[in-house]
Structure formats: C-alpha cells, structure tokens
Amino acid sequence: MMRRWQLAHGRHIDLGPRAVVMGILNVTPNSFSDGGSYRSLDDALARARLMMEQGAAIIDVGGESTGPASAPVTAKEEQARALPVIEALASLDGAIISVDTYREETARLAVAAGAHIVNDVWGLQREPGIANVAAQTGAGLVIMHTGREREKLADPIADQFLFLRRSLEIARAAGIGEEHVVLDPGFGFAKETPEDNIDLMARFGELLELGFPLMAGTSRKRFLGAVTGREAPDRDAATAATSVILRLRGADLFRVHDVAINADALAVTDAMLTRETYLSS
Numbered sequence: 001m002m003r004r005w006q007l008a009h010g011r012h013i014d015l016g017p018r019a020v021v022m023g024i025l026n027v028t029p030n031s032f033s034d035g036g037s038y039r040s041l042d043d044a045l046a047r048a049r050l051m052m053e054q055g056a057a058i059i060d061v062g063g064e065s066t067g068p069a070s071a072p073v074t075a076k077e078e079q080a081r082a083l084p085v086i087e088a089l090a091s092l093d094g095a096i097i098s099v100d101t102y103r104e105e106t107a108r109l110a111v112a113a114g115a116h117i118v119n120d121v122w123g124l125q126r127e128p129g130i131a132n133v134a135a136q137t138g139a140g141l142v143i144m145h146t147g148r149e150r151e152k153l154a155d156p157i158a159d160q161f162l163f164l165r166r167s168l169e170i171a172r173a174a175g176i177g178e179e180h181v182v183l184d185p186g187f188g189f190a191k192e193t194p195e196d197n198i199d200l201m202a203r204f205g206e207l208l209e210l211g212f213p214l215m216a217g218t219s220r221k222r223f224l225g226a227v228t229g230r231e232a233p234d235r236d237a238a239t240a241a242t243s244v245i246l247r248l249r250g251a252d253l254f255r256v257h258d259v260a261i262n263a264d265a266l267a268v269t270d271a272m273l274t275r276e277t278y279l280s281s
Contacts (some may be wrong), residue, residue: 019270020058021254022057022058023052023054023056025060027062055260057096061085063100125163143181182214184215188223239258
C-alpha cells in the first residue's frame with residue numbers, strides 16, 4: 001500500500017512500494033560511531049552528496065548526540081552546528097532534509113533554513129511545543145519512542161503503544177495531520193539488553209496496528225555489537241541484516257550510517273517482495 005508522506009516546503013515522499021533510506025549526518029564531536037567526522041561544512045556537504053549518490057532520499061542532520069552517555073549541549077550550540085549545514089543542503093537539487101532535534105526552537109529555525117522533516121527522539125514529550133512547529137510549517141514528523149527517564153511497562157509492545165499513543169494525542173491536539181506522521185520504535189533508547197532489541201525486532205509487525213508508516217533506526221547500535229562482537233564502525237553488515245528483517249516486517253524507512261550497503265540490501269528485499277506479490281496474484 002502506498003502512502004504519501006507530506007513534508008514542509010511543498011515536498012512529499014511516497015512510502016510503501018520501495019524502502020526509503022535516510023542517511024545520518026552527525027555534525028557533532030561525540031556521536032557514538034562517527035563523532036567528529038563531519039564537523040566542517042565542506043566535510044558535511046561532501047558526506048551528504050555521497051549519501052545521496054548512494055541512494056539516500058533523506059539526509060538527517062543532528063547537532064547533538066543522543067547516546068545515553070553523551071552530555072547535553074545548549075540549544076545555541078546545537079543550532080550553530082546544524083543550521084549552517086541545513087542551509088547549505090537546501091541549495092542542493094533534490095535534497096530532502098531532516099533535523100534530528102527535540103527542541104522547539106531548533107526545529108523552527110531548521111525548517112526556516114530549509115529542513116523538510118522534524119525527527120524527535122523524545123516523541124514530542126520533552127518539548128511538546130515542537131508539535132506546534134510541525135503543525136505550523138507542514139513539516140514531516142518522525143515521532144520516536146523512548147523509555148528514558150520514566151517507568152516502562154514490562155511488555156515492550158504495550159509500552160510502545162502507551163508512549164506512542166500519548167505522542168499522537170499531542171500531535172493531534174496541535175493540529176498535525178496523520179499524513180505528516182511517521183513512527184519510530186526507538187531501537188536502543190532504553191532498550192537496555194540485546195534481547196530487548198531483538199524482541200522488538202521480532203515483534204515489529206505488531207506496531208502496524210497503530211496505522212502509521214514505521215521507521216527503523218538500528219544502525220550500528222550496541223545490541224548489534226553484542227550479537228556480532230564488532231565495534232560500532234564495523235556493524236554495517238549487521239545493520240543491513242536488520243534492515244532486511246524489518247522491511248519484511250513492514251518498515252518503510254531506514255535511518256542508517258552506511259547508505260550503500262543498506263540500499264543494496266533493501267533493493268534485493270523489495271525485488272523479492274515485488275515478485276512475491278506478482279506470483280500470488
């Protein structure tokens with residue numbers, strides 16, 4: 001089934017027939033696998049261009065690390081890192097830009113600078129005013145589940161429903177249309193053990209009951225290191241394996257560091273799904 005994801009500045013992405021890859025562009029000194037790699041504007045733009053050439057439909061720009069051990073930065077510092085990159089990316093032909101932030105002010109400035117999507121790892125529940133930004137600008141919105149700083153339900157899918165339904169209430173109250181919303185179950189965000197994340201992957205299809213497109217963000221996460229024994233920069237093959245599994249379970253978008261390997265893995269998966277549909281018709 002095809003669904004049109006409506007974004008800011010009159011843009012959209014059609015979800016369903018083909019997996020959509022979101023390339024991660026961390027302009028931070030301390031992100032867990034690539035911190036400091038793209039801190040200059042030239043390096044960030046070169047990385048973005050490469051990811052687009054490799055098949056990224058979206059570039060997700062983050063100015064603050066969201067790893068569990070990372071120290072927070074001020075809004076001004078986050079904006080000083082991310083906004084010049086977003087402004088420069090907005091001049092690239094065909095670029096669709098996401099801003100990875102939970103801050104209302106940063107989101108507003110980012111969309112004004114050219115971002116099309118707001119990707120909130122706190123699911124609108126850290127700074128609920130960010131929902132007003134999405135409503136007023138028509139931005140696409142990624143609402144992510146997190147278990148941080150709260151008591152979680154014992155059943156992981158029940159906790160997903162509890163948190164995400166609250167986030168969706170905030171979105172609706174702000175006037176955000178459903179066609180702007182994508183949900184992300186938040187792999188690694190207070191899913192403390194490898195089993196927590198593997199269980200979420202195994203039960204991923206249950207999240208389709210919420211009725212929204214789903215994004216998977218497993219890239220280089222710690223649970224993949226526990227399974228493979230590899231350090232973060234060497235977990236791209238494992239990430240691609242999860243992308244295939246989660247595509248088969250209904251994910252539409254994939255937020256990754258290594259675009260090429262995931263785009264190839266997903267292309268093969270989509271080819272098989274297309275043939276499967278044809279053979280069963």
